[in-house]
Amino acid sequence: MRGPLRAVREYPRRAPLTFGYVCLLLVGYPWVYYGLSDDRSTTLLGYVSTNLDNLRDHPVTAMLGSVLFIQTTLSDVASLEFVGSLITVGLGICGFLAWAERRWGKARAAAVFLGGHVVATLLTAVVITVGLRNGWYPEAVRQASDYGISYGAQTVLALGTLALPRWGRLHWAVFVLGWALGGAEWDGSVPDFATVGHLIAAVLGFALAAVLAFRRSRDQVAATPSEQVH
Template identity: 65%
Template sequence: MNARTPSGLLTGLLRAARTYPRRSPLTFGYVVLLLLGHVWVENLLAADRADALRDHISTNLDNLHDHPVSALLGSALLFDGTLTEILSTGFGSTLITLGLGVCCCLAWTERRFGGLRAAAVFLGGHIGATLITAAVILLALRHGWYPESVRGASDYGISYGAQTVLALATLAVPRRARLPWAAFVVAWPLSGGDWPGPLPGFTTVGHLLAAALGFALAATVALGASRRRRAGAERPADVHPNP
């Protein structure tokens, strides 16, 4: 059956969905955990306790000073978005971060580099972008570019890690599509972000920093692969004397 026909495409999608847990077990488990956490917080937990939980895991300056580990790790276990309000910008963010970022790009990263490395890339982007953003916030506060209220602002979720693997997945798209893909990765955080002064809002800064980390890693991987190819091409062929 031709995979380009609608029936062939549907068959391919069903096969991919059926084999997804086996091919990407770490990503599959993480997606299940995120969905269960979302349902628990949004539908089962009392509203005041849900708000208290979100406040506790927000990676703002106050929490990073008071309880950095639980804030950083807890923030990566709950996505800031919606699964039901399909006409909202929050649903669009969910499609990009959870759908495209985690379900697709993290799964590709896991299949390409292995589960442990995929987890390291995702957490490295999540934690690295958060901490660098915190340094940017401190600088901005010193110069009066952000209001003091930003110290306790709500900022939790998976989007920085998702943004990192979205940028890394530039390696997965055809060469002619890499520039448009990179433009999309950079543009989507800018499209809905505010710009209160010389710097964009701190969440926009965080997404751009996470993308920069992913692009830097992609460039490193591509450079390493290119060097290995050149080394293989320059290696002299084995000479086998005639018997």
């Protein structure tokens, strides 16, 4: 029991950036959902949604503002949506973002998280644009509510395969992809844009994990003294 308690006690010191970010999310959640009026909350969240209209009008504000709020529930603990919150916030942010911060430092961990969020959002916008031209999505998707931490968290979840033993990595990859597809809504052969974004974010995380694993393997080989041939 002393091990877990010690880990919790040392968490702010070992992962200060992640700890501060989690505190910000936990403060922002009750403020936006319970502190503001319904009209103000809707207006604020609509402004930071990374939909096509906002990305054309105020892309930077939408991108940065989006990751300040949690879109899933933290209060309805009996719902399936709360399970999603545990995966996104608990595993993704509190778990693997903190792990990345401890392993590579604050700047690189933040770059992975924000990079996954931004790149997945932009690529999803491309998919939506193509989808609108081909009739895959309704026109209302241009103004859809799409904010939150999930794309960045999904990237970190996928990157977290490096934190696992080799025998568990394939299972974890299946879980990450399955989690992304679990709540998908399909319009013919095309999943909803949020699912597309989560899949893109996962691919980004897996790709980065593969690159880092290759580099580590190469460095280990280079550091091994070559055997002399007699």
